[in-house]
Amino acid sequence: MQVINPATEEIITTLVEDNAESLQAKLKTLQKGQKAWARVPLKKRISIIAQFSELIAENIEELAATLTSEMGKPLQQARNEVNGARARIKYFVENAQKYLKDEVVTRQDNLTERISYEPLGVICNISAWNYPFLVGVNVFIPALIGGNAVFYKPSEFSTLTGQKIEKYLKKAGVPEDVFQVAIGAREVGELLLEMPLDGYFFTGSYRTGQFIYEKVAHKMVPCQLELGGKDPLYVADDVADIQGVAAGTADGAFYNNGQSCCAVERIYVHEKVYDQYVEEFVKEVNGYKIGQPKEEGVYIGALSRQSQLEFLENQVQDALKKGAKLLIGGKSIAGQGYFFEPTVLVDVNHKMSVMKDESFGPIIGIMKVKDDKEATKLMQDTEYGLTAAVYTTDKKRAEKILKQVNAGTGYWNCCDRVSAPLPWSGRKNSGFGATLSHAGIRAFVKPKAWHLRG
Numbered sequence: 001m002q003v004i005n006p007a008t009e010e011i012i013t014t015l016v017e018d019n020a021e022s023l024q025a026k027l028k029t030l031q032k033g034q035k036a037w038a039r040v041p042l043k044k045r046i047s048i049i050a051q052f053s054e055l056i057a058e059n060i061e062e063l064a065a066t067l068t069s070e071m072g073k074p075l076q077q078a079r080n081e082v083n084g085a086r087a088r089i090k091y092f093v094e095n096a097q098k099y100l101k102d103e104v105v106t107r108q109d110n111l112t113e114r115i116s117y118e119p120l121g122v123i124c125n126i127s128a129w130n131y132p133f134l135v136g137v138n139v140f141i142p143a144l145i146g147g148n149a150v151f152y153k154p155s156e157f158s159t160l161t162g163q164k165i166e167k168y169l170k171k172a173g174v175p176e177d178v179f180q181v182a183i184g185a186r187e188v189g190e191l192l193l194e195m196p197l198d199g200y201f202f203t204g205s206y207r208t209g210q211f212i213y214e215k216v217a218h219k220m221v222p223c224q225l226e227l228g229g230k231d232p233l234y235v236a237d238d239v240a241d242i243q244g245v246a247a248g249t250a251d252g253a254f255y256n257n258g259q260s261c262c263a264v265e266r267i268y269v270h271e272k273v274y275d276q277y278v279e280e281f282v283k284e285v286n287g288y289k290i291g292q293p294k295e296e297g298v299y300i301g302a303l304s305r306q307s308q309l310e311f312l313e314n315q316v317q318d319a320l321k322k323g324a325k326l327l328i329g330g331k332s333i334a335g336q337g338y339f340f341e342p343t344v345l346v347d348v349n350h351k352m353s354v355m356k357d358e359s360f361g362p363i364i365g366i367m368k369v370k371d372d373k374e375a376t377k378l379m380q381d382t383e384y385g386l387t388a389a390v391y392t393t394d395k396k397r398a399e400k401i402l403k404q405v406n407a408g409t410g411y412w413n414c415c416d417r418v419s420a421p422l423p424w425s426g427r428k429n430s431g432f433g434a435t436l437s438h439a440g441i442r443a444f445v446k447p448k449a450w451h452l453r454g
Contacts, residue, residue: 033177
């Protein structure tokens with residue numbers, strides 16, 4: 001398997017993919033190691049994960065450079081991702097004991113009722129390429145803390161980062177037979193689905209998530225899917241700082257090249273502030289520096305996948321044919337690397353792919369609305385349900401709108417953010433189950449009820 005730098009199209013290295021035999025050997029290793037790992041005291045497992053966090057902090061430049069080279073993410077954004085992962089690990093380290101220790105729920109006469117939490121076993125973590133640290137630690141960190149062994153399959157577009165994660169987990173003290181990496185693309189992922197694993201945790205597209213769910217349903221094991229979104233944002237007429245809101249929401253749409261499941265994907269703006277907002281938004285996007293991701297100050301780097309260039313160009317052409325107006329961008333950038341111009345479309349509607357289908361790139365459609373009712377109706381018009389955002393000075397107004405949108409996360413005067421103490425979950429085609437928060441800690445254990453008399 002060739003690992004290609006998306007910014008230069010150069011081959012970084014070639015890796016040997018796993019096959020059925022090598023995967024079976026790794027599974028046997030994990031099945032043996034998991035039982036011993038589960039017997040390690042919870043406090044000890046937590047301390048090992050805390051050490052992992054320290055190691056990735058000490059080696060952040062190495063990790064950021066690797067991530068940038070294989071994924072195209074600007075170097076500073078790669079550093080931000082590693083630091084963001086550490087913030088999530090901190091939450092798990094500080095809260096796992098509280099949510100995994102035995103709970104006595106009844107003690108009366110000679111009866112005690114207690115809940116304990118046992119590991120699932122060997123879990124499969126099929127992870128994503130866009131934020132390999134952030135989406136990875138959501139799964140393998142609480143899984144390891146909970147006493148599970150992890151069969152970790154990084155995306156073929158971030159495999160080197162996956163190998164670095166394995167290196168520092170084991171250096172921190174995670175045993176060799178508790179964390180194994182599966183190397184390969186789709187074929188390797190499909191082989192994992194056939195294996196007798198005790199849980200499947202996937203981050204990626206709706207189509208792949210649906211395929212995984214159907215494949216493993218008969219096993220009757222936990223399956224969680226963190227899938228994509230077509231995340232809406234509404235700017236109300238009472239927003240005073242239009243320039244600030246435009247800058248913040250543009251960042252929400254274009255950070256990490258828009259390659260985020262919770263990136264802003266469609267914007268609705270009240271007609272009273274529409275013209276000013278669009279002017280400021282375009283001004284902000286025009287100021288983004290595009291270039292090689294290791295250059296200082298670059299905000300827009302390369303897309304991770306070459307195939308995405310054609311997809312985005314098709315979205316632009318579809319919109320223009322149906323009456324949209326292109327304000328900036330709209331095409332791939334000539335030369336080496338998978339670069340696409342930051343793109344802003346107006347006069348858009350819901351007959352256009354750019355307002356219906358997940359873009360996962362540096363492109364946004366901005367639509368004028370007459371009032372909150374129209375904005376809410378349009379925000380609801382989607383097969384996805386990950387996040388939704390409202391910008392207004394009135395909190396009650398925002399909450400009224402957000403309560404009507406079937407999404408796992410609501411934002412008031414912010415967007416494109418994730419917080420470890422809060423559950424991260426989707427609705428409809430955005431998946432199901434939760435990572436992060438106490439729910440994300442307990443997702444990797446199974447409760448046992450104890451009725452103790454005497």
